[in-house]
Amino acid sequence: MRLTVDAIDAYYGGARALDGVSLAAGVGEVVALLGRNGAGKSTTLKSVMGLVATRAGTIALDGVAIGGLAANARARMGIGYVPEERRIFAGLTVAENLEVGRQPPRPGAPAWTEARILALFPALAPLRHRPGERLSGGEQQMLAIARTLMGNPGLLLLDEPSEGLAPLLVAAMADAVARLKAEGLTVLLSEQNLRFAARVADRGYVLARGRVVRDGTMAELLADRDAIGRHLSIGG
Amino acid sequence: MDSALATLRLMAAEPSFALAQALTGLASASSLFLVAAGLSIVFGVTRVVNFAHGSFFMVGAYLAVTAIGWLGGGAAGFWGGVVVAVLGVGLLGVLVEVAILRRLYAAPELFQLLATFGVVLVIQDGALFLWGPEDLLGPRAPGLRGAVEIFGQRIPTYDLFLIAVGPVVLVLLWLAFRRTRWGVLVRAATADREMTAALGVDERRLFTGVFALGALLAGLGGALQVPRETANLHMDLNVIAEAFVVVVVGGMGSVVGAYLAALVIGVVHAFGILLFPKLTLVLVFLIMAVVLVIRPAGLLGERGAASRQGAPEAPLRPASARLRWTAAALFAALLALPAVAGGYVLVLAVDVAILALFAASLHLLLGPGGMISFGHAAYFGIGAYGAGLAWKWLAAPMVLGLAVAPLAAGIAGAAFGWLCARASGVYLAMLTLAYAQIAWSVAAQWLAVTGGDNGVLGLWPAPWAASPAAYYYLSLVLCGGGILALRLLVHAPFGQFLRAGRDAPRRAEALGVAVGAQQWLAFIVAGAFAGLAGGLFAYAKGSVFPTYLAIPRSVDGLVMVLLGGVQSLSGPVVGALAYVGLADELARGVALWRLVLGAAIIVLAVAFRRGLAGAVGDAAARP
Ligand SMILES: Nc1ncnc2c1ncn2[C@@H]1O[C@H](COP(=O)(O)OP(=O)(O)OP(=O)(O)O)[C@@H](O)[C@H]1O
Ligand SMILES: [Mg+2]
Numbered sequence: 001m002r003l004t005v006d007a008i009d010a011y012y013g014g015a016r017a018l019d020g021v022s023l024a025a026g027v028g029e030v031v032a033l034l035g036r037n038g039a040g041k042s043t044t045l046k047s048v049m050g051l052v053a054t055r056a057g058t059i060a061l062d063g064v065a066i067g068g069l070a071a072n073a074r075a076r077m078g079i080g081y082v083p084e085e086r087r088i089f090a091g092l093t094v095a096e097n098l099e100v101g102r103q104p105p106r107p108g109a110p111a112w113t114e115a116r117i118l119a120l121f122p123a124l125a126p127l128r129h130r131p132g133e134r135l136s137g138g139e140q141q142m143l144a145i146a147r148t149l150m151g152n153p154g155l156l157l158l159d160e161p162s163e164g165l166a167p168l169l170v171a172a173m174a175d176a177v178a179r180l181k182a183e184g185l186t187v188l189l190s191e192q193n194l195r196f197a198a199r200v201a202d203r204g205y206v207l208a209r210g211r212v213v214r215d216g217t218m219a220e221l222l223a224d225r226d227a228i229g230r231h232l233s234i235g236g
Numbered sequence: 237m238d239s240a241l242a243t244l245r246l247m248a249a250e251p252s253f254a255l256a257q258a259l260t261g262l263a264s265a266s267s268l269f270l271v272a273a274g275l276s277i278v279f280g281v282t283r284v285v286n287f288a289h290g291s292f293f294m295v296g297a298y299l300a301v302t303a304i305g306w307l308g309g310g311a312a313g314f315w316g317g318v319v320v321a322v323l324g325v326g327l328l329g330v331l332v333e334v335a336i337l338r339r340l341y342a343a344p345e346l347f348q349l350l351a352t353f354g355v356v357l358v359i360q361d362g363a364l365f366l367w368g369p370e371d372l373l374g375p376r377a378p379g380l381r382g383a384v385e386i387f388g389q390r391i392p393t394y395d396l397f398l399i400a401v402g403p404v405v406l407v408l409l410w411l412a413f414r415r416t417r418w419g420v421l422v423r424a425a426t427a428d429r430e431m432t433a434a435l436g437v438d439e440r441r442l443f444t445g446v447f448a449l450g451a452l453l454a455g456l457g458g459a460l461q462v463p464r465e466t467a468n469l470h471m472d473l474n475v476i477a478e479a480f481v482v483v484v485v486g487g488m489g490s491v492v493g494a495y496l497a498a499l500v501i502g503v504v505h506a507f508g509i510l511l512f513p514k515l516t517l518v519l520v521f522l523i524m525a526v527v528l529v530i531r532p533a534g535l536l537g538e539r540g541a542a543s544r545q546g547a548p549e550a551p552l553r554p555a556s557a558r559l560r561w562t563a564a565a566l567f568a569a570l571l572a573l574p575a576v577a578g579g580y581v582l583v584l585a586v587d588v589a590i591l592a593l594f595a596a597s598l599h600l601l602l603g604p605g606g607m608i609s610f611g612h613a614a615y616f617g618i619g620a621y622g623a624g625l626a627w628k629w630l631a632a633p634m635v636l637g638l639a640v641a642p643l644a645a646g647i648a649g650a651a652f653g654w655l656c657a658r659a660s661g662v663y664l665a666m667l668t669l670a671y672a673q674i675a676w677s678v679a680a681q682w683l684a685v686t687g688g689d690n691g692v693l694g695l696w697p698a699p700w701a702a703s704p705a706a707y708y709y710l711s712l713v714l715c716g717g718g719i720l721a722l723r724l725l726v727h728a729p730f731g732q733f734l735r736a737g738r739d740a741p742r743r744a745e746a747l748g749v750a751v752g753a754q755q756w757l758a759f760i761v762a763g764a765f766a767g768l769a770g771g772l773f774a775y776a777k778g779s780v781f782p783t784y785l786a787i788p789r790s791v792d793g794l795v796m797v798l799l800g801g802v803q804s805l806s807g808p809v810v811g812a813l814a815y816v817g818l819a820d821e822l823a824r825g826v827a828l829w830r831l832v833l834g835a836a837i838i839v840l841a842v843a844f845r846r847g848l849a850g851a852v853g854d855a856a857a858r859p
Contacts (some may be wrong), residue, residue, distance in 0.1 A: 049434055075436030087431040091425045100424040148481060153437050198243045 001062050001078050001109065001154030001185050002027055008057030010040075010047050010210075017043040019210040020057070027187050029187035030177060032197040032218070033190040034232055035207035043086055044148055044207070045157045048188070050074045050083040061155065062108075070121055080153030081096065084160050084190075086144040090133035094124060097132055097143055101150035109154035110183040118222070119148045138169045156180065158189035162196040164190070174199045194232055198222055206231050238512045252387035254708045256504050259386075263395035263464075265502025266402040267293075268512050270457030271475055271483035272411065274450030280489030281426045281446045284348045285662045288355035290476030291747045295359065296458025298367050299466040301374040304462070311378040321567055322452055325630045329451025341443075345662055347742040348483040348609050350798060351841035353791055356681035357473060357834025363469060365771075365828060374462030401460065401596035405453070406495050413491075422446055426489075442548040469850075473787065477673060478505075481524040484666045487537020488654055496535060517677045517701025525655060528667055532659055559806070570712055582704040586776050586825045588816045589721055595764035595808035596719045602794075603802050604726050605758045606666040606738030612766060612793045614652070615645040617785025621679060621766025624692035629685075634775060638714075641771025642764040648675070649763020653756045672790060680782040691781035695774055697818035718765050719809065725761065734758055775852040798840055806839040 003025045010018035024133040025031040033041040044053040045169065048059055050071040058068050066074055075081070089097050100113055104112035117127045121142040125136065135143060145234050150157065161177070162170045170193070180187060189198040197204060197218065203220050206214040214227045221227065246253060303324075304317030307505030309675045324340045332355055340348045380397050383390040413419035426437050427434040433439045446545060458471070486493025508516040519659055527534065598612045622639035632640065635761055659667050679686050686692065696702065699708050723730055735746040737751035744751050774780045783789065797817045800807025818836070 011727065045840065051430060051434060070433065071430070072433040072436050072438050075434055081434045083431070083434075087428055089427045089431075092423060096420045097424075099420050099439065102417075103436045103445060129719055 003155055003186060003188060004060045004063075005044070005059075006049055006106070008041050008044075008054040008060045008156060010052050010054050012052075012159055016208050017052075018047065021207070021210070021212055022057075022127070022129045023188075023205050023212065025188050027162055027186055028181060028184050029203065030075075030181050030187040030189070030201045032198060032201035032204040033188065034192075034194070034204050034221070035190075036192075036231065037213065039231075040205040040210040043210075044160050045081065045159050045188065045190060048157060048219065051081075053104060075151060076103060076154075078106055079155045080148035080155065081155065082144045082148050082159060084163065086137075086140045088132035088135065088140045088143055088147075088150055091131060092136070093129050093131055094143055094145075095128045097147050099151050101147035105150040105152045106154070110185060111152055114150070117149050118138050120149075120179060121146050126184075137164050138166065141165065141169075141195065149180075153185070156184045156186065158187060160192065162191065162193045164178070170196055192232075194222075194228070199228035210229070243510045251359075252389045252508055254507075256389035257510060258503055259391050259395060259399065259796065260585030260621035261503035261506025262468050263392075263398040263502075264497065264505060265376060265498045266398040267457040267461050268475070268478055268482055268502055269402045269495050269498035270405060270460070271454045271479040272486070273405065273491050274453035274457075274489055275479050276483045276486065276489055276494045277409075277448035277453075278447055279483070279662075281422055282341060282443055284340070284352070285345070285480075285665070286337075286450070287476060288332065288359065288472075289450065289454050289479060290474070291356050291359040291382045291406040291477045292325050292329060292454035293458040293479075294363060294469070294471040296321050296455030296465070297329060297462055297471060298372065298458075299324045299455070300459035300462045300468050301372045302367075302594060309375065314375060314378050318459045320457070322455045325455025325458070326448045326452040328455075329448045332451075333447040336838055336842060337447065338440065338443070343841070344481060345665070345722075346602065346794070346798070346802070347841040349608070349610070349662075349665060350791075350794060351838050353555055354834040354837035354841065356476075357837070358828040360472065361828040361831035361834070364652050365831075367467070369469065371466035371468040376463045380463075390736040390795055395751045398460060398464075402495060402498070406491065407454075409491050418442075418445070419507060420558065427607070430607075443709050446479070468474070478520060479671075480666050481520055481670065484663065485527045488662070489532030490534070490536040493534060493536030501637055515677070515681065518674050521674045523587060524670050525667065525674075528659060528663065529655060532663065549578050558786075567716065570716075571709075574708060579704045581775075582708045584706055584816065586772075587595060589711045589814050590773050590776065591792070591816060592812035593718045593772075593795055594717040594766055594769040594810045595800070595812050596722050597762045597769065598793045598796050599724055599800075599802070599808045600726065600758055600762045600765075602797055603729050603763075603807075605755060607755060607758070607777050609668045609790075610665040610670040610794070611652075611670070611764075611787075611790050612762070613785045613787070613789035614672035614675040615649055615763040615766035616670075616770040616773070616789060616793075617679065618648045618675060618763075618783075619645040620774040620780045620784045621692070621770075622687065622767065623774045624695055625770040627683070627693050634701065636773045637695075637775070638768070645767020645770065646760050648767075649760040650756070653759025653763070656759070669787070669790075672785060672787070674786045676782055676787075679785060686782075689782060692774075693779045694781065697775045701775075701834035705777065706744075711776070714768060714772060718768055720767060722761075728756065730757065767784075776852070795837055795840075796836075 005021060005023045007017065007020045007022050008018055008122055009020060021040070021044055023031070033044055043052055045052050050069060054067060058065055061077055061079065066077065069077070089100065092100070098117070124141060124142055127139065132140070134144065145161070153179060161173050163218070165173060175186060176194060189201070201218050203217050204215065205212050206221065206227060208231045213231060214221065214224065244751055260570040271289060271293050275286060276285060278286050278289070299321035300317050303320040304314055307313035307316045326807045336351055336355065336496055340351055363492050377394050380394040384393055384396060398789055413423060414649055421432065423436050425437065425442050429439055451541070478501060483502070486495070488495035500522065504514055504519060504523060508519045512519065573585060595615055598609060601607045601609045601612070619641035622640040626632035626637045652668065655671070656667050680688055682688070701707050731743065733749045733754045736749055737754055741751050770784060771782070797808055797810035798811070799814050800809065801810025
């Protein structure tokens with residue numbers, strides 16, 4: 001699905017977190033949001049999901065404005081959201097967590113079954129009956145993505161998918177994102193890990209203090225030593 | 237006591253008698269469980285303690301009587317009537333959730349409790365209007381009318397049927413929550429509502445469904461009770477008090493806990509009626525108090541499930557020069573009142589002064605203390621009884637009576653406050669309610685000392701204070717002084733520590749504030765001032781009745797504080813004034829005054845959470 005964000009502002013109480021952010025992601029494209037802590041990456045993703053109210057600007061999915069819709073309606077239009085904190089339902093088993101995410105398939109987006117998702121994240125398969133609170137951080141991250149895929153999204157919002165993962169798992173996560181792209185999914189992800197972003201993303205936007213300060217293909221951004229030094233931590 | 241011993245001897249000689257009594261208790265436990273399970277499920281998911289849950293029970297009973305009447309006798313008529321009643325109550329639940337509760341999920345607990353209490357009042361008058369004041373006798377259940385002989389005791393078949401209903405419903409609920417998609421979604425939304433919505437679940441519909449299920453269960457409890465007792469207008473508050481106990485003892489949100497607790501309470505009740513017929517309610521509430529002191533989250537509750545951090549409040553400012561001048565001018569005007577007004581106005585003014593002090597003392601707990609007291613009438617009533625009993629038994633003069641009143645209530649505040657110290661949030665609200673109910677039943681049932689429902693009569697002010705103007709001045713000085721003292725306390729270090737403990741308990745502890753001790757002190761102070769108000773009230777009316785410490789009086793206090801606005805120190809005074817005006821108008825002019833009052837409370841809780849003083853303050857602050 002195609003996402004267009006045009007000049008949105010967002011506030012927490014009286015404090016402005018986003019200041020005229022515009023961006024776009026085309027069908028099957030992987031787009032990265034880059035920036036330091038507090039730059040506004042998570043807020044941008046939450047605004048698209050409808051978890052943070054925007055005060056100005058428009059957000060459109062395949063050309064349809066969705067700004068007025070509640071989060072659950074946006075999810076049913078095909079937006080999938082994986083939060084930074086994963087937010088697994090601790091008291092529910094892995095299978096039940098997946099069940100919460102299940103939605104009917106929709107035209108124009110890849111259709112998932114539990115079996116296909118477990119093939120993408122084989123580590124989850126033996127854990128189906130384990131409660132969410134007894135998963136490791138990496139397993140929780142996989143479950144969070146798997147749970148969202150159960151809704152058959154056309155646009156996937158991933159907030160810092162590589163955060164806190166061991167190097168081997170970071171590589172597996174990059175493979176998974178590549179597989180999702182190959183299925184035709186549009187992915188908008190936030191990252192502080194520049195190397196991970198360079199590996200999975202086609203294009204990127206650099207945020208600083210709630211504004212887009214730079215955008216381009218990942219190759220262009222990587223070549224811009226100045227922008228990297230000023231707005232990003234040195235890529236790990 | 238003698239009769240209790242005789243009963244015990246009988247049971248020892250004839251154990252089957254005890255068994256029969258236990259079975260009766262288990263049968264009552266089923267209805268209680270149905271109500272408590274609904275209450276607990278609704279709380280677990282929405283975090284709302286629904287006062288109106290007992291009203292659903294009552295409506296279930298009334299609807300069943302009516303529907304069975306329509307459908308005619310016979311098994312089909314009876315069970316069809318039960319189904320109609322249950323569905324009707326479910327529908328009522330949907331209505332209440334969509335129209336009221338949905339708007340209150342993010343509001344502080346206090347407003348949720350009050351709004352649902354408003355629903356109680358509305359439904360009470362609605363039932364009175366629809367079904368009239370007489371108790372309605374329902375039909376017996378066809379096919380279950382007989383009795384079965386067990387160890388020589390005849391046990392009604394219907395009781396055995398009810399005993400089976402409990403576990404069946406328990407298993408069905410377990411299956412619904414563990415084995416259906418709906419149940420999985422409800423559990424997910426309970427844990428993380430926002431994340432559930434972000435996964436495409438319409439959590440508003442889900443909550444409505446849960447609320448309807450809870451109402452349905454209460455309605456079923458009421459409908460199944462029809463063959464055992466008449467449908468009457470007291471069912472709602474009677475059952476809600478016990479259901480609260482069951483839910484709190486079992487652990488908020490735990491259905492299995494509710495079942496266990498319902499069994500315990502049901503059986504204790506059945507034996508209590510035999511052994512200490514006058515103290516059953518006390519016994520039930522004592523069990524709750526003991527369980528909560530030992531396990532603050534109930535038998536199977538999770539710790540911390542019921543506490544919640546409210547939004548921080550704007551800091552308190554000392555009175556502005558303008559407010560001081562206004563207060564001084566008001567005081568001068570009040571001093572001049574007897575010169576211009578007649579007796580009736582003075583009597584009304586005494587009421588306002590007393591209620592303002594009562595509300596101000598409650599405000600200390602609710603506002604700066606951040607503690608919900610749902611039984612503040614206890615201190616008011618204990619003060620009134622202190623004065624009344626000192627006169628009745630010791631022939632104490634008025635001045636002594638007015639000294640005994642705050643003393644007695646302060647001691648009660650110390651005792652209750654100490655027992656409540658470990659609870660917070662809704663548990664605290666329930667505990668304070670329980671203690672108030674215990675105090676109420678002692679006053680109502682200890683005939684020899686308190687005169688029971690007949691009250692203490694013939695209490696008159698000392699000769700020097702007997703004229704309306706003199707008693708007015710006395711009330712003005714004592715109540716005005718009390719309110720001023722409370723105000724000074726809130727700005728003193730004590731008040732600052734109290735607020736620090738409310739807003740950031742851990743940080744306050746780390747800074748060396750003994751939060752628990754400050755809260756205990758607040759209970760004592762608030763109790764003493766409420767007691768003084770009660771003492772004044774006793775002499776103003778010339779009598780003391782158990783109603784002085786009943787639930788409605790506690791709610792009066794809450795409504796006054798809310799009318800005025802919790803966030804403002806002048807709120808209680810404004811609230812008392814508005815409330816007396818409102819109640820006076822209502823009682824004189826409107827037949828269905830509970831309905832009007834209930835609706836007013838609901839509107840207040842949903843739309844005007846900052847109260848009248850807050851609204852006026854906003855208007856004054858606007859350029
Ligand atoms: N719930 C909140 N309440 C108030 N302010 C918030 C809240 N969440 C974020 N902020 C503020 O909004 C700004 C943007 O935060 P955001 O979480 O979008 O940053 P981020 O780029 O995701 O940072 P990080 O890399 O640390 O996750 C920051 O200044 C942050 O302090
Ligand atoms: Mg973030």
